[in-house]
Amino acid sequence: MWTRYALVLFALMGMAYCYPExxxxxxxxxxxxKYPFMVSLRGSTGSHSCGASIIAPRxxxxxxxxxxxxxxxxxxxxxxxxxxxxxGANVAKVKRIIWHENYSSYYITNDxxxxxxxxxxxxxxxxxxxxxxxxxxxxxxQVAEGVRGVLAGWGLNGTGGYIQTTLQEVGLKIYSDExxxxxxxxxxxxxxxxxxxDEGWKGQCSxxxxxxxxxxxxxxxxxxxxxxxxxxxxxYPGVYTKVSHYVDWxxxxxxxxx
Numbered sequence: 441m442w443t444r445y446a447l448v449l450f451a452l453m454g455m456a457y458c459y460p461e462x463x464x465x466x467x468x469x470x471x472x473x474k475y476p477f478m479v480s481l482r483g484s485t486g487s488h489s490c491g492a493s494i495i496a497p498r499x500x501x502x503x504x505x506x507x508x509x510x511x512x513x514x515x516x517x518x519x520x521x522x523x524x525x526x527x528g529a530n531v532a533k534v535k536r537i538i539w540h541e542n543y544s545s546y547y548i549t550n551d552x553x554x555x556x557x558x559x560x561x562x563x564x565x566x567x568x569x570x571x572x573x574x575x576x577x578x579x580x581x582q583v584a585e586g587v588r589g590v591l592a593g594w595g596l597n598g599t600g601g602y603i604q605t606t607l608q609e610v611g612l613k614i615y616s617d618e619x620x621x622x623x624x625x626x627x628x629x630x631x632x633x634x635x636x637x638d639e640g641w642k643g644q645c646s647x648x649x650x651x652x653x654x655x656x657x658x659x660x661x662x663x664x665x666x667x668x669x670x671x672x673x674x675x676y677p678g679v680y681t682k683v684s685h686y687v688d689w690x691x692x693x694x695x696x697x698x
Contacts, residue, residue: 464595465672466642467608472522475592475658477571478607480518481506481555481650486526488605491593491651492517493571493660496697497560501571501690502650503663503681504539504553512537517555520567522607524594533558538693540686549631551665551681553650554694571652571660573698578684580633580661582616588656589614589635591664591678595648599670610642614653614661615677623675624668633662633682640674643667653680 472478481490481502490506500517507515512534520530539553563569580587592609612635615623620634628634635653636643644651644664653662662680672678691698 464591464593464608464610464643464648465598465601465645467591467597467610469606470522470592470609472520472567472607475607475609475654476520476565476567476569477660478592478651480521480524480594482516482518482526482531484514486516486528486531488518488524488594488647490647490649491595491664492555493652494519494561494568495570495573495690496694497563498535498557499694499697500534500555500557501652501660501663501683502553502555503665504543504551505545505548505665506650507537507553507555508539508543508545510537512555515555517557519561524605524607532561540689548666548679549629550686552663552683552686552689554690556694571654572658573687573690574659574661574684576684576687580614580616580655582618584616584619586613586615586619588612589661590654590656591635591644591648591651592654593644593648593651593664595651595664596645596671598645598672601645612643612653613637613677614655620677620679623677624679628679631682631685632665633680634677635662635680636672636677638674640676641672643672644678645671653678
């Protein structure tokens with residue numbers, strides 16, 4: 441179980457004001473216009489810690505382990521930005537943090553959180569727009585070949601790798617629940633979803649936490665939660681919080697914002 445903690449520890453260290461920057465493993469550069477709901481979660485120094493997504497004008501969706509125990513005054517987001525920077529524009533302050541009441545930092549379960557912003561983002565549907573969420577309890581087709589998906593974020597390009605401030609994307613296979621659980625030796629549950637490639641070496645790494653795993657039509661199916669280290673090592677796909685199992689919780693806690 442220790443192997444999953446590195447991703448969480450990275451985020452918690454960031455909350456202590458040491459936030460690395462980076463990119464997804466073996467991704468390619470993309471633009472915010474393609475993913476206008478993407479935001480960078482930042483600490484008090486303005487450095488990147490985690491990914492997140494816009495779901496409503498004043499509400500942001502991320503992973504609980506990115507913000508658990510943190511203070512709203514120490515967190516901000518950078519939005520509408522392909523290239524992130526501690527000195528960059530388009531920064532909004534966080535008013536309130538809501539992590540799932542049953543989040544476990546030991547087992548990394550119920551790894552979902554909401555951030556309420558001061559003020560509201562103004563959607564222009566070019567560089568600022570909400571992500572589409574699935575219906576409550578939606579499940580991908582449970583087939584051996586999986587379904588196509590994509591991860592976007594600014595996470596490290598590999599364990600011990602270098603930083604990259606330009607938004608990255610990588611195409612992934614989203615696995616059936618059965619294969620996800622089997623590949624992780626029963627360490628995941630039906631409340632998780634797995635994304636990677638069979639041959640390994642593509643997917644999430646430290647700094648991608650909290651960001652979205654998307655279907656081909658940009659519906660957010662997952663929230664980056666944890667992974668076996670080194671990042672993307674086969675046969676272990678990245679593990680995500682299954683968003684469809686938390687849509688009702690999101691709606692209840694963001695004042696019916698979706």
